[in-house]
Amino acid sequence: MTLTEMIQSHYGQLSKGQQKVAKYFLEQPREFVVHSAKEIGEIIGLSETTVIRFCYAIGLSGYSELQKTVRDQIIYEKSSLSHYYSSKRELADGPRFFEQMMEKDRQLIQETIVRINEEDFNKAVDRLVQAEKVYICGLRSSFSPANWFAFSLGIVRENVYLIRRDTDDILSAISGMNADSVFIAVSFHRYMKETFHIAEMAKRKGAAIIGVTDSPLAPLRNVADILLPLHSTEMSTLDMTPALISFINAIVAGVTIKDKKGFEKRKEEYDQIHSDELFFN
Structure with a gap:
């Protein structure tokens, strides 16, 4: 089960504060890697304790495991080559393919x-x-x-x-x-x-x-x-x-x-x- 799926499956059992953490995570997961639990709490107007309890509530051992899981599932494992092909395929049927590509570069x-x-x-x-x-x-x-x-x-x-x-x-x-x-x-x-x-x-x-x-x-x-x-x-x-x-x-x-x-x-x-x-x- 992915981290997103874990959050979605537990969302109904989360407190209002924890749901606020969940919503912010689903919008900005990378922020949880570069910021501490305390800093995340300050950003969204909650306590550090609420952020850590959110981790427990979705089945993780703590904030460190949340950060590691974000790195493993969301950042490092994404296939950039797949994105490369799909983004070019969208332009392939249009005229002057080279012009569209160079405009994307610009x-x-x-x-x-x-x-x-x-x-x-x-x-x-x-x-x-x-x-x-x-x-x-x-x-x-x-x-x-x-x-x-x-x-x-x-x-x-x-x-x-x-x-x-x-x-x-x-x-x-x-x-x-x-x-x-x-x-x-x-x-x-x-x-x-x-x-x-x-x-x-x-x-x-x-x-x-x-x-x-x-x-x-x-x-x-x-x-x-x-x-x-x-x-x-x-x-x-x-x-x-x-x-x-x-x-x-x-x-x-x-x-x-x-x-x-x-x-x-x-x-x-x-x-x-x-x-x-x-x-x-």
Whole structure:
């Protein structure tokens, strides 16, 4: 039985206060993961005790089990690939399919702009400007955006490294990190445990951890010093890619503007390369 089904089956036996908790849960289940029982009570105007008794009333051992069940049933297990197909199928019968798809991308980028926390964005940019070395890691569906992040950031500042699981010695890469390093973890649903574990190792070496992910409830929240969620767990990672790349470009631009001296140095290095030997005119 799912958590939603448990609540619905017990709803008639709940007190009025507990029913209020139930209604809020069915509307905003993810809020129960990022907030304590006391905070949930404050949000909906009830006591912490009422929230905890609600958990008992629907057959759970307490609030911790409620949070774990939300993560397991609602957040991590949802198939984003299924959503990807169904959302495209709805557009398939209409004219100019490509135009509809690109319009969806534009809308998502606009929605993402509104959700980004400007203070956290600025903190991330400052960290990247101050860092001696920057390491970036993303696996499976997150590898391509991580690769682009490393490439584009590496153009405007030096000492940017992409960690590749297939060719790199992870332990060797981690050993070079210290308090002057920044580790950027790119992790989208389905979240790879290895990305999280590498971030943990980097944190133990003293590196600042910046998490770029799709939800404030993603596993990286437990290790990141700065979490930059694009707030779209319900969508496929494929759908999120245009907004993600745009967001990465904004970070790189922010580093360029904040570190003008470093960018000018980097530009001089590129200008000294004999481009005629590398590129067609």
